[in-house]
Amino acid sequence: MDPVAGTAEHRGPVEVRARAPGKIILTGEHAVVHGSAAVAAAIDLYTNSSLLLRPAGPGEGGGAGSSAVELDLRDSGLTFSWPCSRLRGALGEEISANPGAPAPCSPDQLAAIARLLQDQDIPEAKIWLSAGLSAFLFLYTSILGCRPGKAVVSSDLPMGAGLGSSAAFCVSMSGALLTAAGAVSVGAHRGAEGWEVLEKGALELVNQWAFQGEKIIHGKPSGIDNSVSTFGKMIKFKKGELTNLESRNPVKMLITDTRVGRNTKALVAGVSERASRHPDAMASVFHAVNTISEELSSIVELVAEDEIAITSKEDKLAELMEMNQGLLQCMGVSHSSIETVLRTTLKYSLVSKLTGAGGGGCVLTLIPTCILFYIPWLHLFLHGFIQK
Ligand SMILES: Nc1ncnc2c1ncn2[C@@H]1O[C@H](COP(=O)(O)OP(=O)(O)OP(=O)(O)O)[C@@H](O)[C@H]1O
Ligand SMILES: C[C@@](O)(CCO)CC(=O)[O-]
Numbered sequence: 503m504d505p506v507a508g509t510a511e512h513r514g515p516v517e518v519r520a521r522a523p524g525k526i527i528l529t530g531e532h533a534v535v536h537g538s539a540a541v542a543a544a545i546d547l548y549t550n551s552s553l554l555l556r557p558a559g560p561g562e563g564g565g566a567g568s569s570a571v572e573l574d575l576r577d578s579g580l581t582f583s584w585p586c587s588r589l590r591g592a593l594g595e596e597i598s599a600n601p602g603a604p605a606p607c608s609p610d611q612l613a614a615i616a617r618l619l620q621d622q623d624i625p626e627a628k629i630w631l632s633a634g635l636s637a638f639l640f641l642y643t644s645i646l647g648c649r650p651g652k653a654v655v656s657s658d659l660p661m662g663a664g665l666g667s668s669a670a671f672c673v674s675m676s677g678a679l680l681t682a683a684g685a686v687s688v689g690a691h692r693g694a695e696g697w698e699v700l701e702k703g704a705l706e707l708v709n710q711w712a713f714q715g716e717k718i719i720h721g722k723p724s725g726i727d728n729s730v731s732t733f734g735k736m737i738k739f740k741k742g743e744l745t746n747l748e749s750r751n752p753v754k755m756l757i758t759d760t761r762v763g764r765n766t767k768a769l770v771a772g773v774s775e776r777a778s779r780h781p782d783a784m785a786s787v788f789h790a791v792n793t794i795s796e797e798l799s800s801i802v803e804l805v806a807e808d809e810i811a812i813t814s815k816e817d818k819l820a821e822l823m824e825m826n827q828g829l830l831q832c833m834g835v836s837h838s839s840i841e842t843v844l845r846t847t848l849k850y851s852l853v854s855k856l857t858g859a860g861g862g863g864c865v866l867t868l869i870p871t872c873i874l875f876y877i878p879w880l881h882l883f884l885h886g887f888i889q890k
């Protein structure tokens with residue numbers, strides 16, 4: 503699993519491709535927004551952003567059709583286009599590209615972006631894309647100003663299902679835009695499938711911009727999703743601080759998508775409202791989640807040498823996930839579709855918990871190694887579903 507990676511060609515028009523992974527949260531979602539620790543891991547499902555920057559000719563572009571900022575969302579089958587003159591007119595003074603200095607989207611900028619979205623024909627059934635479009639316009643104009651160009655986005659990730667699609671979108675787009683702006687460069691390290699990996703400082707910059715984009719989509723993100731998408735692997739995250747976790751024994755998870763759509767921004771706001779109604783009770787819940795994440799992160803790093811040690815480690819991980827699920831129910835973010843998956847897997851003595859914001863979306867089930875020894879056909883059944 504590679505974090506954001508990019509390739510750029512600097513002859514004539516600039517062309518860049520970048521990708522960033524989705525994630526699972528093993529413990530700590532929602533509580534992490536309120537300062538608790540959480541543990542997350544990148545998964546090998548990616549969002550790809552490619553960007554073609556057209557050379558700016560006399561006036562604003564290099565000819566007819568090239569004086570616009572375009573976005574092609576391949577999975578939704580929708581394309582959008584804003585003439586550069588319209589962008590300048592709407593954003594006015596707000597538009598000053600400053601790729602090296604990530605700054606939040608101001609209320610004026612957000613209002614101007616909302617007006618720019620009104621120009622577009624977004625089908626009612628896909629109105630939830632507006633948040634992603636706003637993040638795109640903000641990142642594009644903040645990093646590149648009004649330079650004409652076309653971005654194409656495609657993703658392996660289900661949108662709004664808890665696997666960090668919004669973060670992977672913001673990270674891959676920030677990576678492509680910053681590379682095209684010449685603000686970051688790739689390091690010596692080659693990642694999987696020949697992708698070039700950005701150097702550490704460049705990743706920090708990508709992460710900071712992606713966080714600003716996530717704020718538009720999530721309202722009040724903790725930063726865990728963009729951080730794990732940018733830096734990859736398994737991390738513990740607490741109050742903006744990231745610790746890499748070294749997992750010596752593979753932990754296998756089955757991901758089930760309930761296909762019940764939901765919106766992270768609304769769920770995060772719901773938990774905050776519950777916390778303001780019951781501050782002491784919710785502080786205890788968040789404290790308990792923090793303890794669970796701290797314990798889980800230390801267990802993950804233990805090296806289990808034999809079958810008994812592996813089973814004991816997995817039993818503890820499963821129990822902590824089960825406890826975390828109970829606390830997520832206390833926060834009000836479970837859902838009947840999630841409970842159905844929990845009951846179904848429990849029939850086979852398998853422990854599950856929601857992952858991401860809940861309210862539907864995806865559920866994780868820990869698959870103990872022993873099951874794979876004793877029920878060999880399960881390998882075949884789970885093939886393609888298990889993310890390491
Ligand atoms: N590939 C994409 N293209 C355009 N917009 C996207 C894309 N991926 C995500 N988005 C935007 O992000 C929104 C989904 O973000 P949301 O945070 O609600 O769910 P998630 O990130 O999939 O799950 P979680 O935050 O729980 O991990 C979509 O409604 C859309 O606005
Ligand atoms: C629900 C949440 O904790 C995780 C969403 O993947 C929100 C966040 O941390 O930004």
Ligand SMILES: [Mg+2]
Nearest residue numbers: 666668669766
């Ligand atoms: Mg999200």
